[in-house]
Amino acid sequence: MKLHHTLAIGALFCAAVVTAALAQQSINSSQMATSLANVSGNNRLSMTGAQMRQAVLDNIRDNPGALPPRPMSFPQLEGLTQFVVEVDFDFGSAVIRPSSYRTVGAIADALHHPLLLGYGFLVIGHTDSVGSRQSNVGLSQRRAEAIREALVEPFGVNPAVLDAVGMGEEQLRDPAHPTSGVNRRVQLVNVGKKFCFGHSGEQFVCQ
Amino acid sequence: MKRTSFGLALLILIGGGGAASAQTMSYAEAISQIATVCKNDIARFCKGVPLGPRLRACFDANAARMSPQCQQTTGVVYASITRRATAQRDIGEVCSADILRLCGTSFADANLVTCMAGLAPQAMSPRCYQTFVDTGWATEKARP
Numbered sequence: 001m002k003l004h005h006t007l008a009i010g011a012l013f014c015a016a017v018v019t020a021a022l023a024q025q026s027i028n029s030s031q032m033a034t035s036l037a038n039v040s041g042n043n044r045l046s047m048t049g050a051q052m053r054q055a056v057l058d059n060i061r062d063n064p065g066a067l068p069p070r071p072m073s074f075p076q077l078e079g080l081t082q083f084v085v086e087v088d089f090d091f092g093s094a095v096i097r098p099s100s101y102r103t104v105g106a107i108a109d110a111l112h113h114p115l116l117l118g119y120g121f122l123v124i125g126h127t128d129s130v131g132s133r134q135s136n137v138g139l140s141q142r143r144a145e146a147i148r149e150a151l152v153e154p155f156g157v158n159p160a161v162l163d164a165v166g167m168g169e170e171q172l173r174d175p176a177h178p179t180s181g182v183n184r185r186v187q188l189v190n191v192g193k194k195f196c197f198g199h200s201g202e203q204f205v206c207q
Numbered sequence: 208m209k210r211t212s213f214g215l216a217l218l219i220l221i222g223g224g225g226a227a228s229a230q231t232m233s234y235a236e237a238i239s240q241i242a243t244v245c246k247n248d249i250a251r252f253c254k255g256v257p258l259g260p261r262l263r264a265c266f267d268a269n270a271a272r273m274s275p276q277c278q279q280t281t282g283v284v285y286a287s288i289t290r291r292a293t294a295q296r297d298i299g300e301v302c303s304a305d306i307l308r309l310c311g312t313s314f315a316d317a318n319l320v321t322c323m324a325g326l327a328p329q330a331m332s333p334r335c336y337q338t339f340v341d342t343g344w345a346t347e348k349a350r351p
Contacts, residue, residue, distance in 0.1 A: 029235060096258045098242040098249055104258060105235035112234075112295050114320035114344055150259040154285065155234050156292025197299060 027085065029106045033113030036081050036121075036190045043079045044192030049122060049163030053141070056170050060133050067129055067178055072170045083110075083188045087147065092131075094142035096150065104147060107188065108155035118206070120161045120194035123147050124187040129169045129178035141166025147186060161194050231291035231341050237284045245277035294341030302335040320344045 088097040125140035144164035151157040172183045196206040253265040266281045310322035324345050328336045
């Protein structure tokens with residue numbers, strides 16, 4: 001049997017909370033871009049995707065148990081703009097269902113929006129608590145990478161601005177209901193300006 | 208002579224010269240056409256194939272067996288996606304002279320797109336104008 005991994009969609013501004021849930025069909029890439037572009041000052045993520053992936057594994061090692069004792073916190077993400085979307089995957093797999101193709105296309109539209117030119121993004125995948133913590137980290141990592149892969153080809157997002165992180169169940173949105181669908185989500189985080197552009201259109205890494 | 212692209216051919220057909228030239232689809236619209244029209248073909252021939260280069264390769268490999276509607280849709284959709292992605296990638300280079308002359312700004316921020324959207328099409332070189340249209344940014348900025 002196939003399970004739809006559905007969950008609410010909301011725009012998160014900084015660490016603050018959420019707008020009303022939207023139907024999946026109505027994802028508006030302009031809204032998404034505007035939310036993601038709402039950057040205050042020169043906020044940049046002060047850790048790499050690789051460090052974040054390691055922190056997730058360390059959290060399982062340091063806080064063993066069937067469930068994480070508390071949702072992991074990443075103070076480094078505070079002050080960064082984010083957008084949370086729902087993407088349906090085949091059950092237990094990293095294959096995006098056709099019902100979510102439009103959502104991935106909308107993410108691509110948003111990341112190509114002029115407001116977001118040159119910015120870098122983290123694609124963070126989250127699961128619910130069904131399955132082991134370790135395997136959920138692997139599954140969410142593969143899912144985040146599947147989204148990254150589709151954004152790059154065919155949608156032409158520069159792979160250098162995208163990193164993928166699998167958070168597994170280490171940051172449940174609703175820890176009181178760890179198997180609830182609201183925990184399954186994909187988080188897009190604007191990690192700050194990566195590329196600047198010169199007068200001839202040439203790209204260079206921002207200082 | 209360079210191979211005439213699909214976009215340019217269309218532009219010539221429509222007549223160019225400041226008339227609105229053929230638009231590319233948004234990525235969301237484009238890929239959802241495939242999800243809708245090719246739903247059954249994906250389930251039959253490309254089940255479990257990830258969205259991305261492998262899905263496109265699966266469409267190519269099974270073209271002869273797919274429904275004519277899906278075959279046609281994948282052709283149109285991937286052409287549009289490629290044209291938009293190429294334009295978004297290359298516009299800085301294609302338009303660098305126009306941008307410097309008309310907008311006096313460094314490339315690739317929202318201000319620049321606003322400047323370009325406010326220009327008369329004839330003000331830009333035809334190639335720059337077509338590339339700008341292909342990016343989809345002109346219509347993007349028109350939205351609230």
